[in-house]
Amino acid sequence: MAQVLEFKLPDLGEGLTEAEIVRWLVEVGDVVAIDQPVVEVETAKAMVEVPCPYGGVVTARFGEEGTELPVGAPLLTVAVGAAEGSSGSAPSPSPSSASSSLSSSPSPSPSSGSGTESSGGSGNVLVGYGTGAPAARRRRIRPDRLDRAVAEVLVAEAPVHEGPVPVVSPLVRRLARQHDIDLRRLAGSGPDGLILRADVDRAIRTAEETAAATARVQAPVAAVVAAPNGVAAASDAERIPLRGVRGAVADKLSRSRTEIPDATCWVDADATELMAVRAAMNAATGPSAGPKVSVLALLARICTAALARFPELNATVDTAAREIVRLPGVHLGFAAQTERGLVVPVVRDAHTRNAESIGAEIARLTELARTGKLSPAQLTGGTFTLNNYGVFGVDGSTPIINHPEAAMLGVGRIMPKPWVYQGELAVRQVVQLSLTFDHRVCDGGTAGGFLRYVADCVEQPAVLLRTL
Structure with a gap:
């Protein structure tokens, strides 16, 4: 039975708290061996090739080249534990069994010191460096190069109502339709899960707040920025991140x-x-x-x-x-x-x-x-x-x-x-x-x-x- 394990960016030692992805050494769908280098990262001190403690099939990568990740953030996920004798083929667990293994227990961390032998991991996250890593949030991924079974294990979708949507009021349906709210994905607060107008209003506010936050992050720099000495800085001025x-x-x-x-x-x-x-x-x-x-x-x-x-x-x-x-x-x-x-x-x-x-x-x-x-x-x-x-x-x-x-x-x-x-x-x-x-x-x-x-x-x- 296959199990999907998450490999996080390990503690590289010397007080380093982040690293920049310079070059991926594996692709999604590649078969990797235990302790095989999977990514080359640049820290504030040096370039380091990071080996993965698990052997199996790479099911997802987190971060493009040039992305800076904190220690403990997910680097990639690997499907391990394929049936013996299947040379070069990706593990093919049933969706139900693999999903239960993911939901019933968290992905083992290299620093935990447990579960690595049974899952095919070496525990040697990065030879010569520390292995402790803080817990990191699991991210949603959608692999596109794996077989259907493994993909179904990894895709994390929001819950969807099966059968009739529990809505009585036509006003609630019209309000949801006007604001592009999918009623099948709402959890009703009324009796027996009935979706009320308050639930739709709450979803509308959440969507608006999310859109506003995204706009603030992506908003361009103001056309002219006043500098302390009174000199104007053009919006097209080059900005170079101070990192690495x-x-x-x-x-x-x-x-x-x-x-x-x-x-x-x-x-x-x-x-x-x-x-x-x-x-x-x-x-x-x-x-x-x-x-x-x-x-x-x-x-x-x-x-x-x-x-x-x-x-x-x-x-x-x-x-x-x-x-x-x-x-x-x-x-x-x-x-x-x-x-x-x-x-x-x-x-x-x-x-x-x-x-x-x-x-x-x-x-x-x-x-x-x-x-x-x-x-x-x-x-x-x-x-x-x-x-x-x-x-x-x-x-x-x-x-x-x-x-x-x-x-x-x-x-x-x-x-x-x-x-x-x-x-x-x-x-x-x-x-x-x-x-x-x-x-x-x-x-x-x-x-x-x-x-x-x-x-x-x-x-x-x-x-x-x-x-x-």
């Missing part, structure tokens, strides 16, 4: 500006020697020569050395407890621009890595970011962020701290500039370094000391050898 990665970035930046009393200091540094050292590293040959080392990898290694000297900046603030929490290890985030927007992958335990190891991990995470395959775990847990906005051809910026961290180092482009070197004017490779820090965790002296140490290592890479 863009929405998450907006929320985090807003929270950073709201909660963190930040300050920025900056310094210009002569990076000529650093560039020469990098060139020498990458020109090395023989067994000791490793992969190429990027400028970002060298700056990352300098940052970990600076944080060892100034641990105040490798911290966060517990606002509820009014405590500064200094963190034992450095998980270094770096800003990466992708087609999906700005993301910050995290190099775990960067304080234990050398420049070559950090560079290799940055390259690996950058490739995952470009292909949209970073997991939420690879985008969270950072303790300090390095932002190389110089790749966009700009000299400087005032970085916004990646909440809940305490500081971010920004690096501008390295370019030839006139510079006083050894008492004479010369053309040198100069870079601007900017440090934005949470003024609650330290004062300007500590922030200045950190930035000055970074600049010294850039100008004289041999300084770094003291800490290696």
Whole structure:
């Protein structure tokens, strides 16, 4: 006997509450196996393929591509429990038996931990993520690619009176006809279910309220909207939803500006020697020569050395407890621009890595970011962020701290500039370094000391050898 089970959008972890459908991997009528990925969704952290814990025939999908669904909302329904030996065929339960199974018990939730074995489910809603999901309302669906029996199980129609409609008054019939009210679908409040005028009036009011609500939702934007500065905004102005990665970035930046009393200091540094050292590293040959080392990898290694000297900046603030929490290890985030927007992958335990190891991990995470395959775990847990906005051809910026961290180092482009070197004017490779820090965790002296140490290592890479 077949049973139709509803699979809801699972809890993807990391505090995520919604996800956007990017691409459906199955169609209605397809046969799916247990734990087969059925949809690709985009959260505020990453792209995730969601596997279905049930095996059977897909009977309905909820939401078109581009639709944003909350955690716990239905994703699809699957008819499971077909007779053994029917290879590749959809389950064909009788309408009465399948309907009774639906009406007598609610669809099992993946988080309930019961019923999955008997129904063909694995219980592994999404390996590596939480499975708890709040109850979601069952939606009405009308499949068009299934056999008649399964379709009859799924279609949810309003009750219809069989036989003569219990109406006595011609006035009630005329009133219902004038307002397009189907008397067969009304439950009468009179004796023996007799439909009274009050019942029709109530149905008319409900229909009018529904129509009015729909009109409000679908009403176009006013032709001209007055902006705070008095400038008129045309009704055809483009509106871009703040959701997915863009929405998450907006929320985090807003929270950073709201909660963190930040300050920025900056310094210009002569990076000529650093560039020469990098060139020498990458020109090395023989067994000791490793992969190429990027400028970002060298700056990352300098940052970990600076944080060892100034641990105040490798911290966060517990606002509820009014405590500064200094963190034992450095998980270094770096800003990466992708087609999906700005993301910050995290190099775990960067304080234990050398420049070559950090560079290799940055390259690996950058490739995952470009292909949209970073997991939420690879985008969270950072303790300090390095932002190389110089790749966009700009000299400087005032970085916004990646909440809940305490500081971010920004690096501008390295370019030839006139510079006083050894008492004479010369053309040198100069870079601007900017440090934005949470003024609650330290004062300007500590922030200045950190930035000055970074600049010294850039100008004289041999300084770094003291800490290696």
